[in-house]
Amino acid sequence: MANTSASMGNLPFFMLVMLISGSANTLLMKFMVMQKVPLGPGGVATGFDHPYFQSLLMMLGEFLCLIVYLSSRKTEKEAAAVAGVPKSVFFFACLFDWTATTLVNMAYGLIAASVVQMTRGAIVIFTCALSMLVLKRRQYKYHMVGVFMVFVGITLVSLSTFYNPSHHSTDSPGSSRAKILGISLCIGAQIFQASMLVYEESIMSKYPAPPLLVVGMEGTFGIGVGVVLLSILNPMGIESTPNALYQMGHSTPLLMAVVASIFSIAFFNFSGVTVTQQASCVARSTIDVSRTVLIWIVELALGWNSFNALQLSGFVTLAIGAMIYNRLITFKCLDPSEIEEALTILKDKEKTSLQSDNGALAYDALQRDANP
Numbered sequence: 001m002a003n004t005s006a007s008m009g010n011l012p013f014f015m016l017v018m019l020i021s022g023s024a025n026t027l028l029m030k031f032m033v034m035q036k037v038p039l040g041p042g043g044v045a046t047g048f049d050h051p052y053f054q055s056l057l058m059m060l061g062e063f064l065c066l067i068v069y070l071s072s073r074k075t076e077k078e079a080a081a082v083a084g085v086p087k088s089v090f091f092f093a094c095l096f097d098w099t100a101t102t103l104v105n106m107a108y109g110l111i112a113a114s115v116v117q118m119t120r121g122a123i124v125i126f127t128c129a130l131s132m133l134v135l136k137r138r139q140y141k142y143h144m145v146g147v148f149m150v151f152v153g154i155t156l157v158s159l160s161t162f163y164n165p166s167h168h169s170t171d172s173p174g175s176s177r178a179k180i181l182g183i184s185l186c187i188g189a190q191i192f193q194a195s196m197l198v199y200e201e202s203i204m205s206k207y208p209a210p211p212l213l214v215v216g217m218e219g220t221f222g223i224g225v226g227v228v229l230l231s232i233l234n235p236m237g238i239e240s241t242p243n244a245l246y247q248m249g250h251s252t253p254l255l256m257a258v259v260a261s262i263f264s265i266a267f268f269n270f271s272g273v274t275v276t277q278q279a280s281c282v283a284r285s286t287i288d289v290s291r292t293v294l295i296w297i298v299e300l301a302l303g304w305n306s307f308n309a310l311q312l313s314g315f316v317t318l319a320i321g322a323m324i325y326n327r328l329i330t331f332k333c334l335d336p337s338e339i340e341e342a343l344t345i346l347k348d349k350e351k352t353s354l355q356s357d358n359g360a361l362a363y364d365a366l367q368r369d370a371n372p
Contacts, residue, residue: 019287029108037251052105058101059219065212093218096196106185110179112161112305120193134202145321
């Protein structure tokens, strides 16, 4: 119980790391796309648009977590319990992650990065629905109101790109169609991302898998999937890894952004899985949406985006919704009854106890196999 209390005490720290590293990663992705570098000797300068290769870079970042995990000191009991976790569970989580990441990377070539992040807020809706359907997690009135306000805020911000586009948007006839496609790709990505979050929470409630191991194994499988995909897509002309490497090798700012994004995604995923383990997948997705405000502020400061009153109203609505969901702002009419809260606390204790029992059972099973 003492360890659990200590872990919960570190929860705000991991939430902060998730917020900062996630914001940095999105801004770095936008910076990469903005770089104009030739694809080869004597070629015309063009943007860094390699969605599948960029997904592989993200998987490299997640793989770093496995290196940290393997280099950390573990007790014999912990190592034995982790050895009993089936590796296939990480593969399925990796497929969800790969699909979501690639769809978002495709959207970066169609809409502004800030709009990408705004639209990604739909993950709260999908995560909330899946957590109720799959994890049987109960959502109270303040949850529903918070999620609804987040959705309204994201909708307002997304609409602002059509009614008052930023100075970086194009005015060509196909630009509106491109924006709709880009937003659709982001929304589709959030279905897979929400599925991954719910799946991660599910496997961590069944198996004694530390966050570093979960993220690291997903990255390991992700690298394998990426190598296979790129070996198929390069001959088909859908992706060009040599062009991507040439651009990176001939632009120091681009190369630095790539390296920084790899480390930022490592910190983001580790802190994100930790939040999922210590709180819930819906709490993680809500924090993920909240970083939109930070990204917008930085973009305005750097001149990457122009001020938009509709965007501002959307951000205010989104922020209030996130605070209501996390009970930073409370309304008595939305609070659950004492009986409902007592039942929730009891259920959380049973969940924590089950995680400990799973680790002990895995260790005991291994001991029986070793000493028949």
